[in-house]
Ligand code: UD1
């Protein structure tokens with residue numbers, strides 16, 4: 001029996017990593033037709049993930065422009081999806097997380113009166129401008145969604161507090177753990193492009209990209225990194241730099257051509273995830289890394305003032321350090337000097353999932369489509 005058509009829409013690297021397991025599970029269900037649409041709000045960084053997981057989009061809006069702004073992404077997604085929704089008439093649209101593609105796609109689906117399923121629903125800081133614009137993107141997507149796939153009980157509680165009906169929420173775990181389990185292997189051999197990194201040293205893996213950190217906050221973070229490599233001779237900083245010129249230019253200006261600081265192009269997910277597994281500390285303002293690194297037992301210093309992911313902080317593996325140079329430097333220094341403090345933080349915890357999130361999500365999607373067919377037959 002044909003169950004219906006599910007359209008999966010996403011636009012950036014992390015969405016692609018976290019939707020890849022869902023697409024894989026959906027495609028196993030012969031009775032569901034799966035249509036993949038990418039906004040390509042990211043280009044090269046998205047394509048790296050599509051290639052790794054063998055995803056060939058049915059539609060590609062090819063939106064990315066250098067230094068694009070929030071208006072142009074929103075307008076491009078809305079305009080592009082209008083025609084695609086009309087042509088495809090999906091029974092359900094699945095979006096992920098909190099990017100501008102996510103919100104604009106959910107809005108486009110709502111305009112077409114098509115129900116929305118929100119994967120990674122219910123994360124909140126309750127601060128409209130931190131992270132910006134993600135907190136508002138995910139809140140608004142939550143308002144538009146019919147099905148809410150919350151990764152943890154904390155995110156479920158957040159949705160309940162916003163009066164989302166409990167029967168519309170499923171706690172599934174985070175699909176990033178599905179992707180990570182498939183990708184990380186003990187004894188992974190890195191290719192020659194990373195030969196400059198001495199894996200016998202203590203590696204600090206760094207990523208930064210948050211809009212609210214652009215400018216002085218990022219300067220402070222990078223200054224702290226400089227202090228750390230100067231003080232600790234057995235430390236190497238591995239920093240795959242986001243392609244955004246605002247980030248890239250500053251990173252090159254402050255950290256380029258320095259001993260034991262490796263600036264590089266974004267790494268493909270397999271290399272990156274395995275490098276995380278070989279790291280001593282992770283320092284990041286990313287969302288996804290706050291979920292992945294704890295499950296690999298790596299201490300994470302979060303270079304932000306707020307986080308929507310309190311679970312690993314509670315478990316002691318993640319510390320929210322902000323962006324003030326002194327605080328960033330001192331938090332990392334303590335981890336490098338104090339072995340017992342390090343051991344306390346470096347334990348593997350998995351509040352974000354058991355690797356079966358995508359299976360749970362697709363079960364709910366199947367039930368949703370069955371019920372729709374039943375309701376249509378009654379009419
Ligand atoms: C976006 C999301 C953010 C998510 C992040 C993941 C929004 C507003 N922001 O932020 O929520 O956490 O992705 O990385 O939705 N660029 C390239 N090549 C690429 C990707 C980006 O050159 O493959 C450059 C372009 O100049 C682009 C700029 O980076 O204009 C910014 O990209 P954009 O998607 O607008 O913002 P991000 O900071 O990546």
Ligand code: UDP
Nearest residue numbers: 014017240266267268269272286287288289
């Ligand atoms: N990542 C990657 N290559 C890199 C840096 C990060 O594949 O060079 C992965 C990382 O493992 C995580 C995701 O990209 O799954 C995080 O993306 P990002 O930090 O851009 O976005 P956020 O999670 O903050 O939305």
